Each structure stands twice: as C-alpha cells, then as structure tokens.
Amino acid sequence: MLEKIKDNLYLLPKQGKMQVDGYVIAHSKLIPALYNDESLKQLQNAASIPGVYRAVYGMPDLHEGFGLPIGGVMATVLPEGVISAGAVGMDINCGVRLLTTPFAARELSRERLRKLVSAIERYVPAGVGKKNREKEVRKLLPQVLVHGVRALLEEGYGIEEDLAKIEEGGVMPGADLKALSETALSRGAEGLGTLGGGNHFIELQEVVEIREKQLAERYGLYPGQLCVMVHTGSRGLGHQVCTEYTEILYRAGPKYRVNVPAKGLAAVPFSSPEGKQYYQAMVAVANFAYANRQLITYYLRLVFKEQLGDGKLDLVYDLAHNIAKIEVHDERTVLVHRKGATRALPAGHRANLPAFKETGHPVLIPGSMGTKSYVLRATPQITLTFNSLNHGAGRSMSRKASIKNITVSDLKQALGEILLNEKPEAVLDEAPQAYKDIDLVIETVTGAGLAEVVAILKPLAVIKGKD
DNA sequence: ATGTCC
Numbered sequence: 115m116l117e118k119i120k121d122n123l124y125l126l127p128k129q130g131k132m133q134v135d136g137y138v139i140a141h142s143k144l145i146p147a148l149y150n151d152e153s154l155k156q157l158q159n160a161a162s163i164p165g166v167y168r169a170v171y172g173m174p175d176l177h178e179g180f181g182l183p184i185g186g187v188m189a190t191v192l193p194e195g196v197i198s199a200g201a202v203g204m205d206i207n208c209g210v211r212l213l214t215t216p217f218a219a220r221e222l223s224r225e226r227l228r229k230l231v232s233a234i235e236r237y238v239p240a241g242v243g244k245k246n247r248e249k250e251v252r253k254l255l256p257q258v259l260v261h262g263v264r265a266l267l268e269e270g271y272g273i274e275e276d277l278a279k280i281e282e283g284g285v286m287p288g289a290d291l292k293a294l295s296e297t298a299l300s301r302g303a304e305g306l307g308t309l310g311g312g313n314h315f316i317e318l319q320e321v322v323e324i325r326e327k328q329l330a331e332r333y334g335l336y337p338g339q340l341c342v343m344v345h346t347g348s349r350g351l352g353h354q355v356c357t358e359y360t361e362i363l364y365r366a367g368p369k370y371r372v373n374v375p376a377k378g379l380a381a382v383p384f385s386s387p388e389g390k391q392y393y394q395a396m397v398a399v400a401n402f403a404y405a406n407r408q409l410i411t412y413y414l415r416l417v418f419k420e421q422l423g424d425g426k427l428d429l430v431y432d433l434a435h436n437i438a439k440i441e442v443h444d445e446r447t448v449l450v451h452r453k454g455a456t457r458a459l460p461a462g463h464r465a466n467l468p469a470f471k472e473t474g475h476p477v478l479i480p481g482s483m484g485t486k487s488y489v490l491r492a493t494p495q496i497t498l499t500f501n502s503l504n505h506g507a508g509r510s511m512s513r514k515a516s517i518k519n520i521t522v523s524d525l526k527q528a529l530g531e532i533l534l535n536e537k538p539e540a541v542l543d544e545a546p547q548a549y550k551d552i553d554l555v556i557e558t559v560t561g562a563g564l565a566e567v568v569a570i571l572k573p574l575a576v577i578k579g580k581d
Numbered sequence: 582a583t584g585t586c587c
Contacts, residue, residue: 205582
C-alpha cells in the first residue's frame with residue numbers, strides 16, 4: 115500500500131474515495147507496524163473528507179486512533195472545508211510543557227529525589243477520575259475557558275514571563291462558554307489542576323546531551339541541568355466535548371451533504387452553525403488545557419520552594435499536540451487538524467512567539483516512560499508536513515495487549531534506576547515496551563530533513579497517575 | 582485519552 119519515495123518518506127497513493135494523497139514520514143523499520151493496525155486505513159479515510167487540502171500526513175509515531183490516527187495531520191480549506199472533532203481527538207490540547215530548574219541534576223541525592231516525588235504527588239492530583247480539592251480553583255473555570263493562562267496570572271498562579279513561552283500566548287481567541295454543556299463545565303471545574311492517567315506524566319529530567327549549543331542556550335538549556343516535563347491536557351472536559359460534538363457533527367453532517375467514512379471523522383463545514391460551535395468549544399477547552407499545565411507549574415514551583423528552597427522554574431516552552439488551528443499554507447487559509455502531532459515552526463516563521471521568531475520554537479517530544487525526551491527545532495523543509503512533527507514515540511501495542519504481554523520485571527528492567535511513584539503493575543500499559551523506539555522516531559524526522567536535535571533529556575523520576 | 586458502558 116505504501117510506496118517508498120526516499121528514505122523516511124512514503125507515499126500512500128490516492129485511490130478509491132481519497133481526494134488527495136497521503137504521505138507517511140517513517141523509517142523503514144517503523145513501516146511493518148503500520149500494517150498491524152488500522153492507522154493507514156484511517157489516514158485514507160481522512161484523505162476522503164470534504165475540503166481536504168493538498169495531502170494528509172502520518173508522523174513516524176503513527177498508530178490507530180478514533181477517526182484520524184494518532185500522529186495524523188489533516189488540513190481543510192476554509193471556509194468551505196470541514197471541521198472534525200474526532201480529528202482533534204478526545205484530549206483536546208493534550209500537550210507538553212518543559213521547565214528548567216536552578217539545580218544541577220547531580221546535586222540531588224536519591225533521598226532528595228524521593229522526597230521531591232512525594233511532594234509532587236501531594237500537590238498534584240494524579241490518576242483517572244482524580245479531582246482538585248480547592249474551591250478557589252474551581253471558581254476560576256469560566257475565566258480560564260475564555261482567557262486561558264492570563265486568567266490564572268491575575269490570581270497569582272504565574273508570572274508575566276510565562277506567557278511569552280506558551281504557544282498562542284496561553285490563550286486562543288473565540289471561546290464561547292455557551293458551546294459547553296453543563297456536564298462539560300462540571301467536569302472542567304473538577305479537572306482543573308490535575309494530571310490525569312494514561313500517558314500523562316510529570317518527569318524530573320536531566321539534560322544529558324546538547325547538540326546545538328547556541329540554540330540550546332537561547333532556549334535556556336544547559337548540560338546537567340535538572341528539568342521538569344509536564345504532559346497533560348484537558349482531562350474529562352476534553353473527553354466530554356469530543357464525545358458530545360462527535361455525536362452532534364455526525365447527525366448534522368448529512369444536512370450539509372457531508373458523508374464521512376467513519377463516525378470518528380464526523381465533520382461539518384467550518385462555517386456552519388455546528389462547525390462554529392464546535393470551534394468555540396474547542397478553543398475554550400484548549401485554553402483550559404494551557405491553564406491546566408500552568409496550574410500544575412504553580413504547584414511545582416511551591417514544591418521546589420518547599421523542598422529545595424528555590425521555586426524558580428522557567429518555561430522552555432508549552433505546546434499543544436491535539437488541536438485544530440487556522441493557518442496559512444501555500445497562501446491559502448486552512449484548518450490544520452493535528453492529532454498526536456506537534457506544530458513545529460522554523461526560524462523566521464511569522465506565527466512564532468516573539469521570543470522564538472528568530473530561532474524557531476523548541477519542539478518538545480517526550481519519549482515513553484523511562485526513555486529519553488528530545489528538544490528539536492524544525493528546519494525550513496518542515497513545510498512538507500504543514501509545519502508538523504510527531505508528538506512522542508507512539509504506541510506499538512494496545513493498552514490491553516501491553517497489560518497482557520509485558521511483565522512487571524520487563525518494566526522494572528526498562529526503568530533501571532529511574533524512580534517511579536506508582537507500583538509498576540499499575541502502569542504496565544505505559545511501559546516503554548508498549549511504545550515505538552523514540553530514538554528511531556527522532557532519527558526519522560532528522561533523517562527526513564524536517565528537524566534537528568537541540569537537546570536530549572533523560573528521566574530521573576516519573577510521576578504517573580493510575581488508571 | 583476517559584467519572585475506561587448511566
């Protein structure tokens with residue numbers, strides 16, 4: 115089905131109802147796994163959606179999802195093209211934030227590290243169904259949905275400098291609370307400031323390698339530095355909104371003569387009332403997720419102050435990897451749906467935040483639990499994928515299969531000296547054996563000429579939430 | 582990913 119064009123680049127040729135070609139960025143060793151799940155079929159489905167533009171793309175961490183595969187990028191021409199809730203994903207604005215600390219990793223004894231982990235667990239509720247305990251936080255929900263991180267700054271949960279390092283400045287315009295159901299609002303109030311479960315985590319990491327010294331320094335990264343990476347999203351709120359709107363869009367589709375190949379790709383024209391309403395809801399939820407990572411940062415700063423006497427944690431960057439954005443490509447306005455894909459703007463791109471205009475922004479790519487994380491920078495060739503890169507390693511095994519096939523000792527061996535807050539048996543589905551090889555995935559995007567490695571971090575301790 | 586099927 116895939117035709118090799120050159121190393122790390124494959125064509126999924128237009129056939130059947132596909133309106134455009136597909137392209138998959140993948141190392142040859144990553145190809146066989148793509149035939150073991152529905153991801154290529156899902157990419158073909160995406161290529162048949164009304165108003166799809168130029169081509170659909172699969173990142174090297176591609177795997178089966180709901181509707182659009184994880185690691186999928188699909189753009190639609192505006193205003194006549196469609197918007198799809200399933201192509202954004204359940205966890206709207208799931209994303210990653212990287213923080214530097216004023217400490218060197220080697221300054222921390224194992225005992226100190228252990229105490230740090232317990233303190234983080236005390237401050238940040240982690241695990242499926244975990245709720246925040248503070249009335250004052252729940253009260254912030256309406257402002258957070260409309261004003262994003264800015265609303266938190268006004269209440270003292272952050273500093274002005276934080277905004278300069280968050281994608282979109284921590285707020286997307288166009289949110290409307292009326293687009294959210296009572297259930298969604300209630301789940302949002304409970305979920306604000308919580309980590310969640312699944313692949314979400316807080317990691318204490320050490321910068322172990324710098325590949326681009328000047329760029330790393332511009333990003334605030336130095337060898338040996340202790341860093342904190344936060345991976346979470348919009349919790350039950352995003353799930354609720356995706357579920358509700360998939361149903362709404364699925365029912366409304368025929369009214370606009372939009373027929374979709376799978377319910378997960380339910381879509382309506384962007385300019386339709388339902389389309390506009392989903393976009394207003396998605397933006398509100400995206401603002402919530404940026405704020406969620408900000409609130410967790412506030413807790414982390416308290417923890418560092420309490421445990422180590424200095425809570426000066428500075429943002430390297432905060433980015434979304436499940437979202438749809440209005441962008442200009444080939445001088446056309448399109449809606450780029452990225453699901454498990456990171457926007458990656460090269461040097462000089464005008465959509466960069468002022469802090470990164472000259473250099474291009476850091477692209478934060480976590481590995482799987484216990485493996486390295488990468489900071490990349492996109493090259494000018496990134497226009498190939500609508501300025502998109504992968505979002506992580508990508509699953510190679512379903513959660514169910516992982517629990518069945520991976521043993522506690524497999525996971526313990528993979529973790530080695532790395533501290534884990536949870537019992538290994540509680541997070542077997544997150545074992546690195548359930549994921550693709552992050553080094554190979556990164557080699558793919560660098561080999562394809564889409565990005566270069568700036569810095570590499572390795573985990574010292576992992577905080578996970580239980581399912 | 583998710584109050585993992587109100």
